[in-house]
Amino acid sequence: xxxxxxxxxxxxxxxxxxxxxxxxxxxxxxxxxxxxxxxxxxxxxxxxxxxxxxxxxxxxxxxxxxxxxxxxxxxxxxxxxxxxxxxxxxxxxxxxxxxxxxxxxxxxxxxxxxxxxxxxxxxxxxxxxxxxxxxxxxxxxxxxxxxxxxxxxxxxxxxxxxxxxxxxxxxxxxxxxxxxxxxxxxxxxxxxxxxxxxxxxxxxxxxxxxxxxxxxxxxxxxxxxxxxxxxxxxxxxxxxxxxxxxxx
Amino acid sequence: xxxxxxxxxxxxxxxxxxxxxxxxxxxxxxxxxxxxxxxxxxxxxxxxxxxxxxxxxxxxxxxxxxxxxxxxxxxxxxxxxxxxxxxxxxxxxxxxxxxxxxxxxxxxxxxxxxxxxxxxxxxxxxxxxxxxxxxxxxxxxxxxxxxxxxxxxxxxxxxxxxxxxxxxxxxxxxxxxxxxxxxxxxxxxxxxxxxxxxxxxxxxxxxxxxxxxxxxxxxxxxxxxxxxxxxxxxxxxxxxxxxxxxxxxxxxxxxxxxxxxx
Numbered sequence: 001x002x003x004x005x006x007x008x009x010x011x012x013x014x015x016x017x018x019x020x021x022x023x024x025x026x027x028x029x030x031x032x033x034x035x036x037x038x039x040x041x042x043x044x045x046x047x048x049x050x051x052x053x054x055x056x057x058x059x060x061x062x063x064x065x066x067x068x069x070x071x072x073x074x075x076x077x078x079x080x081x082x083x084x085x086x087x088x089x090x091x092x093x094x095x096x097x098x099x100x101x102x103x104x105x106x107x108x109x110x111x112x113x114x115x116x117x118x119x120x121x122x123x124x125x126x127x128x129x130x131x132x133x134x135x136x137x138x139x140x141x142x143x144x145x146x147x148x149x150x151x152x153x154x155x156x157x158x159x160x161x162x163x164x165x166x167x168x169x170x171x172x173x174x175x176x177x178x179x180x181x182x183x184x185x186x187x188x189x190x191x192x193x194x195x196x197x198x199x200x201x202x203x204x205x206x207x208x209x210x211x212x213x214x215x216x217x218x219x220x221x222x223x224x225x226x227x228x229x230x231x232x233x234x235x236x237x238x239x240x241x242x243x244x245x246x247x248x
Numbered sequence: 249x250x251x252x253x254x255x256x257x258x259x260x261x262x263x264x265x266x267x268x269x270x271x272x273x274x275x276x277x278x279x280x281x282x283x284x285x286x287x288x289x290x291x292x293x294x295x296x297x298x299x300x301x302x303x304x305x306x307x308x309x310x311x312x313x314x315x316x317x318x319x320x321x322x323x324x325x326x327x328x329x330x331x332x333x334x335x336x337x338x339x340x341x342x343x344x345x346x347x348x349x350x351x352x353x354x355x356x357x358x359x360x361x362x363x364x365x366x367x368x369x370x371x372x373x374x375x376x377x378x379x380x381x382x383x384x385x386x387x388x389x390x391x392x393x394x395x396x397x398x399x400x401x402x403x404x405x406x407x408x409x410x411x412x413x414x415x416x417x418x419x420x421x422x423x424x425x426x427x428x429x430x431x432x433x434x435x436x437x438x439x440x441x442x443x444x445x446x447x448x449x450x451x452x453x454x455x456x457x458x459x460x461x462x463x464x465x466x467x468x469x470x471x472x473x474x475x476x477x478x479x480x481x482x483x484x485x486x487x488x489x490x491x492x493x494x495x496x497x498x499x500x501x502x503x504x505x506x507x508x509x510x
Contacts (some may be wrong), residue, residue, distance in 0.1 A: 067409050087409040098277045098401065099456040099510050108399040109410055132457075132510040152410065 018155045019044050020080045020188045021066060026063055027074035035061050037212040038075070045155065046203060048182050050187040050219075054207035059192045060090070062209065063160055066190065079167055086154030086187075088145045088162045094133045102136075102144055103129050110151040119147040122184075123177060125151065138165030143175060150181070157181070159191045254478070256376045257368045261474035263379040264432045264444060269467030270390045272426055272449030273459065274421060275442075277401045282332060283320065283422070284442040286339035287429045291438050292346025292363060294430070299356050300349070306378055309428040316342065316425035321419055343438070366437035366489025369481070373426040379431045386424045397421055397460050436489040447496035448473060451503040457510055459471060469499055 019042040022195060035058045043062040045047055051059050064070040067087060094100055094121065104123075106116035120126040123143040128136065134170040136144065142162055149157055163171040178204040182189050190201075200206070207232065210216040215225040222228050275284055291309050293316075298308025299473065320338065324331055330449060350358055390397070396417045399407040408414045433440040449469035456462035476490030476499075484491075 064405070067405070069405055069408055085409055087406060088401055089406050092403060094402065095277050095279075096452055099453065099458055099462055100402065101458060101510070104458045105402065108395060108402065108407075134510070148406075158409075244295070 022078040026072045027076035029073050042189050045188050047188050047204045049205045050203040051207050057210045064232045066214045086152045086157045088149045088159045100133050119150045123147045139170035155187045158188045167230030256371050260371050260379050261374045263383040265437050265470035265474050267428050268448045268470035270463040273463045274447040276449045282335045286335045287313050287426050288438045288441045289339050289343035291433045298351035300354050317422045364437045366435050367501040381468045382391040383432050399418050440493045443493045447500050451500040454508050456505050466476035
């Protein structure tokens with residue numbers, strides 16, 4: 001027998017474990033334009049969920065709602081008790097008038113310098129601790145941001161376009177690092193990306209967003225989904241092999 | 249010869265200088281110079297309101313500046329206009345309104361030059377005490393909220409996710425600025441007080457590796473500007489407020505010649 005709630009809500013696999021974060025029927029409108037239309041997402045402990053979609057599809061808005069930075073116009077956000085979120089923002093712009101080195105940047109979140117050094121070691125950039133933030137490369141900045149997110153001892157990591165401004169080799173290394181952190185800390189990860197190609201390998205679940213959820217499932221399921229192919233074209237869909245030929 | 253007036257002037261100047269480092273640094277990082285100017289211009293309106301309602305001048309100016317800060321916060325949150333356009337309108341409207349209101353009050357005799365550029369050498373003991381009490385409160389507040397203020401400056405969303413009450417911290421910062429502008433107008437007048445807050449902090453940037461160094465060094469440079477300015481004023485018989493700001497400008501020029509720290 002089905003109760004009313006399960007009729008209204010799409011069935012998502014939970015295996016009896018409580019989700020860290022549950023978004024139900026999320027709606028958001030700006031100036032009469034619908035940015036998010038009935039979005040449902042469950043993020044389970046230890047799972048890596050990638051949120052993909054074309055730019056302007058509402059990814060950042062959804063992340064801000066998940067983080068509690070924005071209030072949805074409709075729907076419900078449920079956070080697990082004891083949820084600790086580590087957040088890695090899309091980019092960090094330090095005003096040139098602000099003198100700030102990596103150590104001080106991390107100490108804004110955690111006083112203890114030993115813990116800051118530990119977090120930097122975990123993300124592989126302990127040697128940068130005394131460097132000014134503005135002198136860091138794209139990849140180094142992302143690793144420092146990731147270290148700051150780890151300082152919160154999170155059980156949920158929210159990473160908004162974590163490889164932005166990083167060269168291709170660096171991107172792969174960074175995704176590998178994120179996968180390692182997930183294994184090591186056993187935290188849930190919500191990762192935003194516009195590049196499906198690289199995220200696929202490490203991802204458990206993919207949600208493809210274009211104002212509403214186009215498709216949702218394992219990377220293989222999503223890449224074969226007609227809605228996905230329509231949105232991204234077949235080039236992106238063929239993620240399992242590298243491009244050795246062209247499709248016309 | 250009774251030199252009390254000189255000691256009072258020095259004490260008042262140093263009271264503001266003490267805050268110029270941390271508060272001025274925050275203004276420089278957040279590009280709030282224009283915001284400070286708007287509050288300062290509003291202080292003139294506060295003088296008019298004080299005369300009109302027969303309130304104490306200090307109280308009327310303080311309340312007007314705090315009220316204006318509150319109004320600006322609300323208007324900025326409504327996003328009706330770009331912030332610099334909004335401030336551009338309000339800043340000079342407030343200044344013009346203050347000047348017109350002062351002219352309209354019958355029998356009002358105000359020292360306009362003193363209001364615009366400060367009248368430091370005429371400062372009274374009570375006024376010095378007021379400055380130090382309020383400056384002390386603001387300094388305590390800056391110390392208490394410092395880490396959160398810097399965190400909000402660096403990245404608002406990140407700070408919010410990490411539990412910093414961003415909106416409250418930003419409001420507190422603006423109210424502290426309004427307080428300092430209100431009491432600081434005695435020192436440098438409504439047209440120069442923002443410069444007194446910003447120039448020392450900007451000068452300190454070149455020698456600083458972290459936010460706290462810039463804040464402390466900014467206060468030291470501001471104190472130096474007060475000493476140099478008052479000395480110049482004494483020997484050259486120049487107006488005190490402008491002399492202090494000019495000394496700050498010269499120190500900034502000298503600082504700019506040295507190599508940058510970070």
